[in-house]
Amino acid sequence: MKICVVALGKIGLPLAVQFATKGHEVIGTDINEKVVDLVNAGVEPFPGEAELDMKLKQVVESGNLRATTDTTAAVAESEAVVVVVPLVVDEQYQPDFGPMEAATRAIARGLKPGTLVCYETTTPLGATRNRYQPLLEEISGLKVGRDFYLCHSPERVFTGRVFADLRKYPKLVGGVDEASAEKAVEFYQAVLDFDPRPDLARPNGVWDLGSAEAAELAKLAETTYRDVNIGLANQFARFAEKLGVDIYQVIEAANSQPFSHIHTPGPAVGGHCIPVYPRFYLWGDPEATIVRAARELNEGQPAYMVGLLDGLLGGLEDKRVVVLGASYRGGGVKETAFSGVFPMVAALREAGAEALVHDPLYADEELTALGLAPYHYGEPVEGAILHTDHAEYRDVSAAQFPGIKAIVDGRNVTKPELWTGVTRKVFGRG
Incomplete structure (x- = not known):
């Protein structure tokens, strides 16, 4: 052909x-x-x-x-x-x-x-x-x-x-x-x-x-399912914090039963697909309250992370805060489409903080072009939010952030022994 x-x-x-x-x-x-x-x-x-x-x-x-x-x-x-x-x-x-x-x-x-x-x-x-x-x-x-x-x-x-x-x-x-x-x-x-x-x-x-409509709906359904599932996981994680429960242990236990497939909670949902296609679905089915609620909850996750850090530091006014990870996805993926870093930085600035961003995949000029202020290890900060699950961040330590008082780990990847003397909060762990 x-x-x-x-x-x-x-x-x-x-x-x-x-x-x-x-x-x-x-x-x-x-x-x-x-x-x-x-x-x-x-x-x-x-x-x-x-x-x-x-x-x-x-x-x-x-x-x-x-x-x-x-x-x-x-x-x-x-x-x-x-x-x-x-x-x-x-x-x-x-x-x-x-x-x-x-x-x-x-x-x-x-x-x-x-x-x-x-x-x-x-x-x-x-x-x-x-x-x-x-x-x-x-x-x-x-x-x-x-x-x-x-x-x-x-x-x-x-x-x-x-x-x-x-x-x-x-x-x-x-x-x-x-x-x-x-x-x-x-x-x-x-x-x-x-x-x-x-x-x-x-x-x-x-x-x-x-039919063409069935094929269109199949794609919207599989991506919307992921958004709703992540939204449910995030809802569970927020509730677990109030209960003093470890949501990751709960999800592991629930998923040991073959009918449960709860996804992993996190600080944001980014990318070309998952944040976008549920909106496409809602155009055709505007009464889909479950889809709408999950999308709105996931959109609110970056601000929720900022709220957690605000509570740990007793306010963010005039605080220097670094967001770890600009990419929406870890694993060495260099992509910022609808990344949670943007609303997270906006929420930090709205709270009066100086928001900085670090990502091992991006040069300073690339971050600046995205409207983000670059951060380098060794520069003083008072708070941090781990946004992206890059492999490098699994071994990051408090020693790399002079003056840091608190970190919010949105991906459950940091090691507690590397953060001695710092208030460390993992999203979903009460």
């Missing part, structure tokens, strides 16, 4: 490479000329994706993958189009459909009869049928089901391990009609490989969910 992948970001480029490794001719498109040039040179535009560097070089050298900024021309010579354009949201989680609609218009101008168009970007419910389909039909003059095929197939991968996740998880598809679903199943069976999953009720592979 000839396949066009629209948007060569952290998901789109690995997808394009995956398709090319299966022997298909792939054209990747992106509005960023620098990304296009790097891909055509066989150089990954962003580091950190396992196997991407080697695989990209191979498929570019073999001629199976090339890149261009001309989406319309690429679509015109393709049999299948996979769309992975980011749906950017603002601070209130309102999406900007502009980039996606611009890409859809470019696709429509090159669309020819018989082409399959698959949207993989996570989207509010109904967008594939009610927003993208009309644009495609109006501009192309073609009709879905008669002239071309349309489906939603949500990406379900983690950056850093995309190739492994593509093999591990079933590929969910939902067509806007039966013919589109059949084409989508046939397409993904030809471009993906799947690991055996004896734990699943049916074989791992391409799963047709029956």
Whole structure:
């Protein structure tokens, strides 16, 4: 097949490479000329994706993958189009459909009869049928089901391990009609490989969910579940503090029973997915009180951590406080999308504190560009909040923070013996 992948970001480029490794001719498109040039040179535009560097070089050298900024021309010579354009949201989680609609218009101008168009970007419910389909039909003059095929197939991968996740998880598809679903199943069976999953009720592979809406909802459901579960864990942790109970011991005990899967509490929920997709879900189901309550509780966690430190220090006015970790996720992940560091710093400043931030993955100028004041070990502070579970912080000690009086550990990772003489509070431990 000839396949066009629209948007060569952290998901789109690995997808394009995956398709090319299966022997298909792939054209990747992106509005960023620098990304296009790097891909055509066989150089990954962003580091950190396992196997991407080697695989990209191979498929570019073999001629199976090339890149261009001309989406319309690429679509015109393709049999299948996979769309992975980011749906950017603002601070209130309102999406900007502009980039996606611009890409859809470019696709429509090159669309020819018989082409399959698959949207993989996570989207509010109904967008594939009610927003993208009309644009495609109006501009192309073609009709879905008669002239071309349309489906939603949500990406379900983690950056850093995309190739492994593509093999591990079933590929969910939902067509806007039966013919589109059949084409989508046939397409993904030809471009993906799947690991055996004896734990699943049916074989791992391409799963047709029956409609585009079902496929959209499946992605929103799995991410919203995580947000609600984390919200529940955070609620338990707050209550455990009042009871003088260790919530981590409680969760371990509860999860020893096979029907309990309580997640780990923490100081914030960040990233492109978990804070955002429950809001997408709520647009379609505004009466979902459980979803709304969990989202609001999780959004309040950074301020709650600041409140804990305020209580330990007897106030934060004119105090120097360091937040440990700017990234929303530990494990060496360098990403600040919707990171809790931002509302945490805002809450500290509102309380009158001087808020500083340390993260081993970020240079001073990078933190400054994010609106954060850099901190270095050895500089005096009176308080600290551990926000990110970086491996480095598991062995951090009071000696590295001259004058420190209290620390709030939001991740339950610090070692008590390294904080002698300092008031140490672990979130969820009474």
